[in-house]
Amino acid sequence: MKNLGLIVPTDYKLLSIAAILDVFETTNRVSVENNQKTPFKIHVVRTPEQIEAEGSMFHGYSVLPIQSDLQADIVLIPSFTTTNMPDTLLKNQRFIPWIRNQYIEGAEIASFCTGAFLFGASGLLNGRMATTHVDASNRFAASFPEVILKPDHVVTIDGRFYTSGGSTSTFHLLLRIVQKYCGNEVAIRIAKIFAIDMDRYNQSYFGTFAPSHNHKDDLVKKIQDNIEAKFREIETIEEIIKNIPSSRRNIVRRFKQATGVPPIEYLQNVRVESAKKQLEHTNDTINEVIEQSGYSDPKSFRKTFVKIVGMPPLEYRKKFRVI
Known part of the structure; x- marks a missing residue:
């Protein structure tokens, strides 16, 4: 079972979090129906200040503080709804060391749409490929010039880093994660349930295998x-x-x-x-x-x-x- 660490930041976009939860909850249900083990365990992560202000439950999930001993296999960064991204990043800066530490301990990191801004602020994307919502691409490029921005990509995969573009691109990245850990049969079932265009999925994910050589090992x-x-x-x-x-x-x-x-x-x-x-x-x-x-x-x-x-x-x- 893979531990998912879902960040619920300040100024999050509810639709983004809803899509993430819906796809992984459905994948777990489908796997159980197929007499397979539950593949994902979802953990909601927030700062102590958020928990104090908004409570320790989030849509049926117990909220873990960033100081917990959770070791995620995959960290999920949802999209933001904001007209002032610098201010939103400032509000969420306490997540940055947590994201870095999770990566150091072996986690994969996935951002969805404008969640790439928080991912970029961690510094982990420097020298790596990334994408975000097309309308936010210029702002992202100006904010993080060391990131190799691919504004026309639906999804980017670079080592243990995943990013998606805007809107329905979220589902293509989620489907990629499901396929990786659950196999083609389950991924196809999920694609049908959510009416995800598999052709677009194939073009975006398997265009080129371009592994990173930018690491220091x-x-x-x-x-x-x-x-x-x-x-x-x-x-x-x-x-x-x-x-x-x-x-x-x-x-x-x-x-x-x-x-x-x-x-x-x-x-x-x-x-x-x-x-x-x-x-x-x-x-x-x-x-x-x-x-x-x-x-x-x-x-x-x-x-x-x-x-x-x-x-x-x-x-x-x-x-x-x-x-």
Whole structure:
């Protein structure tokens, strides 16, 4: 079960929080109906001042103060409703060290719409990709010039950082999180329940696998470089890490901390990204694509491709071919 730390800041947008709660509550219900374990536990987090002023309950959830010992797996930052963002950030500045500490302890951080402003104020997004509501993009760029703003993106994913654009983009990011932790079957069920456009979802999430190399872990950078250079001939991750003076467990931990995914998942993404480019830009047969992307088993290739891309290779070629 993944612990969700939902920040309820001052000047929050109720619609944003309602969407977040609705999607994760529905995902939990659907999973239980399918005789699966409840995947998410929702924790509402506020400052002591907010709790004193507004009470210790929020829409049926007990509110945790930021001083609690909660270790979230995913921190969720909802959108704001404000005409004065600097003032709103000032009101919510006590969340900033909490967000930083949660990240240090291994949490993923996700912001929705203008929640990116609080995320940006933490400094964690510097040198990383992000998006926000299109109408707030200029203000965001001026406020956080070190962030790589992608104003036309519905969603950005950069390591353990996620951001979404405005309005319905929130649902695309929520669906991405559901798919990651619950699989395609549950994600498709949720998409149908909330009438989320899966085509738009696929285009926004799987356009390019662009992992960050901006972290400071040189050992991890070396492994990334090796995987990206030798993905066609690598058979096991052990081939990459065997000469590194560290335990496998420590290497995997550091790699996931820096990139957001373990080495084997990184290798799979690099291979699938290569396959996607071939499908987009060449007339190579599927067998040729499989071979060039480092796979020897067509069944394994197709299973991994569908897991990452959300559709079979031939369907992807039909949709995204550019020649």
